[in-house]
Amino acid sequence: MSATDLHARAVASFEAGAVPEAVDLLRAAIADRLDPELINDLAVMLDGSGRRADARALLEALVTLAPQFPDAAENLAALGGAERADAAPPDGERRSRFLQTVADAQRTHLADNVDFLFEPWGRTLPDRAGEGERLAAQIAVLDRCDVLWAGLGDEESRDLLLRLLAYRALGPAHVRLQLDPGEYRRSVIGMTAELIRSAGVAGMPGMPYEWAHHVFDFTPVGVPVCLAGPPLPLASTIVFSQYAYRDAVNVPAARPRPGDVALDVGGCWGETAVWMAHHVGASGHVHCFEPSPRNLQLLTANLDRNPALAPRISVHAAPLAAEPGRHVWMDDITAAGATTHEGGAPEGRTTVPAITDSVDALVARGELDRVDFIKMDVEGAEPEVLRGAAHTLRTQRPRLALAAYHRPDDLAVLPAFVASLGLDYRWYLQCSTMTDIDSILFGVPVG
Secondary structure, three states, X not given: OOHXXXXXXXXXXHHOOOXXXXXXXXXXXXXXXXXXXXXXXXXXXXXXXXXXXXXXXXXXXXXXXXXXXXXXXXXHHHOOOOOOHHHOOHHHHHHHHHHHXXXXXXXXXXXXXXXXXXXXXXXXXXXXXHHHHHHHHHHHHHHOOHHHHHHEXXXXXXXXXXXXXXXXXXXOOOOOOOOOHHHHHHHHHHHHHHHEXXXXXXXXXXXXXXXXXXXXXXXXXXXXXXXXXXXXXHHHHHHOOOOOOOOOOOOOOOOOOOOOEEEEEOOOOOHHHHHHHHHHOOOOEEEEEXXXXXXXXXXXXXXXXXXXXXXXXXXXXXXXXXXXOOEEEEEOXXXXXXXXXXXXXXXXXXXXXXXXXXXXXXXXXXXXXXXXXXXXXXXXXXXXXXXXXXXXXXXXXXXXXXXXXXXXXXXXXXXXXXXXXOOOEEEEEEEOOOOOOOEEEEEEEOO
């Protein structure tokens, strides 16, 4: 059914007194086609169902989005829309700011914002026909971000959250996240030109040369580590500080610090573990978890390249999960996307059997004497690994760096789980590529 037909049915239902049905129909219509008249009618129907605050929030956004549409201003005035903007409920402010971000982005065209280093074969931009549906999906995520929105620690993170959701709806041609394209490319290409010590030490099957492994020495830029890996992941970790919040002056705790016992959950090729070992210093220690045997080979080689730091790192080969002792199958690949599988080896994938462990079990057995900082990037298994660390989170309140880009609702689910444990955390959001990949949520306990 077209948006026009859904709109007509919604108006008929509303006039017949079936307000909930009318609201559902208009939501479906807006998902298909973002239209000022549809948003205005949805606001009227929300007001008719007693949800005046929600209606006001939509109308405030619509007045900004489409000032040429007079009905929105009239209806807002009828609702008392001349009240101060900060008197609106937080969810209304959130949606209003997001729609304003979307409106600004739709008028913006960024010819230089596609990351050809990350995707050298180019990128297909999102189809405009599905824009309404994608916007509706991102609004649904935003509406679930109560804990995150209330706990965001600075305005930069708040703005980035809105831009990131708009990016997912509109694509890179309209939304820039954090990194300036020119500076980003100069940094990555300059790193390759100035810091490379040995090229092509390992290839990535099926991937372009930009994703081959080279050996880099980062000592000239103040980080005395030597690492093999593809340029972009190494740039994200070392140059763009993926797992340390870049505003170290105002947010010094959102990073590994000297003396920390830090967990690198999802160790991949060891680049993050070595970087963390440098930052925790001689009095700290890093526990690195990487269950893929082929990744472990490269990880071990990177530890060998850093003999001064390797003694600070303990490597664990068991995949972390919600509980220990579960039999799973682990991808045996040289890739950052290795995942675990339940119920037997999946067809067409190279896997090895593995038995899960958990953070809480490791603490209970005394293998982790304490936990100060947890970096977690495990291909969408972050909620499960957090469940397996619930007791440790409650009792030790470690600082967190959580990958929040594998699942569409990570930004809502991860902070909400931490809050469900009765913990109060301040949250910060950061991107370390030109895409939403490598978006990290930093959690700092309050008090």
